[in-house]
Amino acid sequence: MTDGGWMMALDRDYDVVVAGAGMAGVVAAIAAARSGARTLLTDRLAFLGGNMTAGLLGNFLSFHNMKGEQITDGIPQEIVDACIELGGAFREHRGHLPNAYGNAYSVTPIDPEVLKLVTQKLCLEAGVELLLNTYIAGTVTEGRRVTALRIVNKSGESVVRAKVFVDATGDADLVASAGGRFQLGNDEGRVMSISLFSRLGNVDLDKHLAYVKANPDEFMLGEDPYIGKTKRQIADGLKHWMDYPLVTGHYTAVKQAQAKGEFHKNRQRVVFQVTTIPGVVVLNATSLLGYDPTDGQSLTRAALEGREQIFSVWRFFRDYVPGFDKSFVLDSAALLGVRESRRIVGTRTLTTDMCVAGQKNDDDIARGSYCLDVHQPSGVIEHMHIRDGESYGIPYGTLIPEEVDGVIVAGRSLASERFANGSARCQAPIMGMGQAAGVAAALCAEHGFQPREVPVGQLRGILRQQGAVV
Structure with missing residues (x-):
């Protein structure tokens, strides 16, 4: 291996492997590596950031509830701050511009080229090993537990093993490959419209x-x-x-x-x-x-x-x-803007009612506040709003597949009802999930926990110490 994590030997063991280097996966990998876990982050693209970079998404939504209270912080804000220093985000309001549209309190425009560099630097500084231009070919399981990933790139096919995996693919590819249950789209299996930015x-x-x-x-x-x-x-x-x-x-x-x-x-x-x-x-x-x-x-x-x-x-x-x-x-964009894909069946489910009510829970590990935004298969766009300008909590169990061990989900594939997913799929909450998933994965690697066994109170305490809002 060369210095800085640029190259790696294949067929080796890790504490944590993060599959998918969109913003949820990037934050998860940084959080896991900073927690002391030997961490690999892999993606099919040649750079990090997913929809924010390859998809030209343009902004993070939303770091604030409608009252103006910041509900996403920690590593996600650190990324914004680093973009500001390189001219890739506005200096005003810590990067978060007030949003007259009114579907969210703030909008955080981010330059994709700056974000590519910032995410790369933060990952490498944390000790994350990167393996890009690489596809997931499937999982290796022992019983209901995922123990390794089969990967394919220009070097051929190989296997990477880990104590725990973070599925940040956006499509729950690891969970689906391991036989975990999931939902796709509406009752007829039709998903929200896709965009190309x-x-x-x-x-x-x-x-x-x-x-x-x-x-x-x-x-x-x-x-x-x-x-x-x-x-x-x-x-x-x-x-x-x-x-x-x-x-x-x-x-x-x-x-x-x-x-x-x-x-x-x-x-x-x-x-x-x-x-x-x-x-x-x-x-x-x-x-x-x-x-x-x-x-x-x-x-x-x-x-x-x-x-x-x-x-x-x-x-x-x-x-x-x-x-x-x-x-x-x-x-x-080089990447299609997919709004909706597989949603896992988890040990907890984020419901539409929980979001609209602004419900908080004892096992929350992140927050969300964006309007419940569903682009129906007909093309009609429907919005629901969170009561009283509030935010809702995202319980840890929404990241844990019901029937698969060794995997934590981060991103839009969380266990959620369809309208709830229309809010939680946005960039700020998925980064919050990513930080929680990375810390939880490191705890699993250190103590031999299965993801469902992680002491949520301990996890929430660590996240607070890191500046996250839970």
Whole structure:
């Protein structure tokens, strides 16, 4: 092995192996390694960050509840702080911009290239060993316990063993491979729409903001009833485009373009996000319906349709949206934006009622506050809001597969009802889950626990010491 964890010998033993280097997996690996566990982080991409980097997702949602209280901290905030220092996040408000849209209190724009470097550096500094460009081929089990992963890369197929694994694949690939039960989509097995994000350059955001202020009814402003302000009141308070970093609306323009066959029929509104790069925005306006994120051929077809949609969406913005008339397609995501995939059957389940009520529990290991956001297979987008501007707790048992040992889940595959998942799948809560999963995995490796045996009180105490909010 070379210095710094860049190369590794295969067929060796670890304390913790984290499968999937999206933001949940990155935080889990850092947390496990800092806790003293020999940790490997592996991913199919050549860099870290998952949907935030390869998917051009654009921002973390949301570090705050609607009251403005920060409910995600610890390693996730450390990542934001490191991005700020390299110019990859706004210095204002510790990186978290107030969100006039009102589906979340704050939006945290992050530059994907800076995030690639920051996550890499933090992992290596913690002692995490990285193995990229590598696919999971399956699990090795003894009874109901996962003992090893079969992996494939340019070196061929090999096996990595560990005392415990963190499934941060986003698709519960380890749990499914080991025979664990899961749910997929709605009662008919259909999942939320998939998006393919892109970035546009040469956008005049000042011109666009003037249009918002003159036409507030065309936009979502102050969506959560807790805000208690009219669209006009909110629009009058917008002084700079940074005051409205996550824009959604243009209802009339979408209808007009659809009537002329100039915009796809799968959305009733469009979304774009500001970035730290002047004149560059992230578009979230494609909508790919009827695809299965666990099927390779289906994902291929989704990617092909998505790239077709990207240019029609750009033409829509160029022709219909003020400030975009001189814009151009800067780039498109290398990774499909999958909102919903397998959800494990766990020892606990995060329910819709728990989220809406802002329920807290004695076994919570992270918090969530984003609106319950479900993009139905029909293309209709439905939102539910958390009562009284509060946040809800995410119990540890939602990360523990009911029928599989040796695995802790981190990310959107947590055991959850569908609408609850529409909130918990967002970046801030999955990073909170990641920190908890990494610390729990290290405890398992040190003390010989199975994940379901981890003393949750001890876990919560360690997380608090690390600055996490539980």
